Amino acid sequence: MSFVEVAPIVTPRARRRKILRRRFLRRPLAVVGLLVALGFIVAAAFAPWVAPYSASATDFNNILSHASGKHLLGTDELGRDVLSRIIWGARASIEAGVLSTLLAMVVAVPVGLIAGYFRGWPDTVIARLTDVLLAFPFLILAVGLSAIFGSSLTSATFALGIASAPALIRIARGEALALREEDYVRAAVANGAGDLRIIARHVLPNMTSTLIVQATVLIPTAIIGEAVLSFLGLGVQPPTPSWGVMLSDAQSYLTQAPRLAIYPGLAIFFCSLSFNLLGDGLRDILDPRTTR
């Protein structure tokens, strides 16, 4: 009896994912970025279990102390453990960074799609409104919106999301505009496919790589944005820990304990760097010109 070998059926999508995964693993910087970013996300999610102390546990006998066995990064001006505050602070940054980007995407992608795909007067209105919002620098918009919404992590997240949306709308609109001219879209139209089907099956899936790359650029901007808002007193309010608040508090102790300004800043830096590296890697592997 002879056995007939049947090749496993691999869908084109699975094959592409395998290629992308291999390409990604060939880029050590991107892998490092992914791991560090995941580390911050895990720290933020599991802060109650990861952090040695609570963020507000004060110890007035032990203020401004240097690194020691009990406090790996020392204590701040109220005797709170710096390492724990940094771990708890990751919550504010990751939440603001990731959620605001998600909000921006949820708002911007449909709006940009409608403008770019349908053109006509919706496009003109949306394009003008986006131009107006883009007339305000990101930070001014974020600060202004924070002032309107009040000072809290939630309002900072909303403010950052809305401030990030206009640029994303422009990008989504550009993508939709280009994609609707593609041959396969015209073929679908000729076959009598309705708009919704074309958008769902042809336009939107082909926008995902650009959108993913944009998200990885927006997240670090939002992380730094949250830090700036908290630094200015417009975001997270004490005693909730946030890296920006820690930096702001550290300003009064620059001569006595400069390390209080160094640690939170390093946290912001590594967090945003990791997402940037991840984004660079993703952009590289999703580029059609890449061969490795």
Add this chain to the structure above:
Amino acid sequence: MGGFLLRKAGAALVVVFLSSVLVFVGVRALPGDPAIALAGENHDPAVLAAVRQEYGLDKPLPVQYVKWVWRALHGNLGLDDRQLPVAHTIVSRIPISLELALLSVLVGMVIGITAGVIAAVRRGKPSDHAATTLALVGLSVPHFWLGLLAIIVFAVDLHWLPSGGYVSFGSDPIGNLEHMVMPALVLGTGLSAVLMRQMRSSMLTSLGADYVRTARAKGLSERSVVGKHAFRNSLITVTTVVGLQLGQLISGVVITEVIFVIPGFGRLTIDAITARDYTLIQGVVLVTATGYVVVNLLVDVVYSLLNPRIRVS
């Protein structure tokens, strides 16, 4: 060329008009009653009513808007909470921020262009890797933290530079520059990182182009090939990048002025918002948006001058 400019100017005008509406509505959306803020300690309803009438707060919103725009066009942006004319405060602060912005752009361009060119010419070599890594670091580092670090090292530890404040150029040029060095360097690094990457990328493209091969085949020295041909065409990239980074620059100026306690326009914005000084906020944000639109228009003009293909579109 004229038609292109006119269309761009027209679009800019529409954007400025719509932004003014947004600013007006936005300030009205701020929590709190402006009448109470203006009346100060006195919460007597009769006093509040009188304040409302005096400031025209009882009129319908569109009327208030028109009055505000009319006055603004005549240079009258009202009085802030301390009864000082807003327009005057803004005008006195703008040159300071402008100096900071210009110095930062200078720093950014010098560092970014040099690093980008070196990285492109020495592609793949250690200096390229070093420059590219530094650029990535410069992109990810929060600049207000960099400012704090600079203060720690140069002001607190080494005592080389003052930790903040401002001295006008007219009264003490050296002191002025001393105060501006750190802020300009801190702000400039952000721009230089973006510029370096773009410069490297566009130089690599230019250096592979046919006209460069021709120049080399003609026997021109490498320096003149790089210097004249590739470099000049990358200037367009630089203009685009600087134009795109303007928003970041303004945001950067704001936060840098807060850290280095520079009495500029950026700090004025933050102070106004934190103090809920409505009139001041309105004036400041309006000027910011208008200025931003105008500068973007100027960048578009410069870009179209450099790249004739754009004028036709």
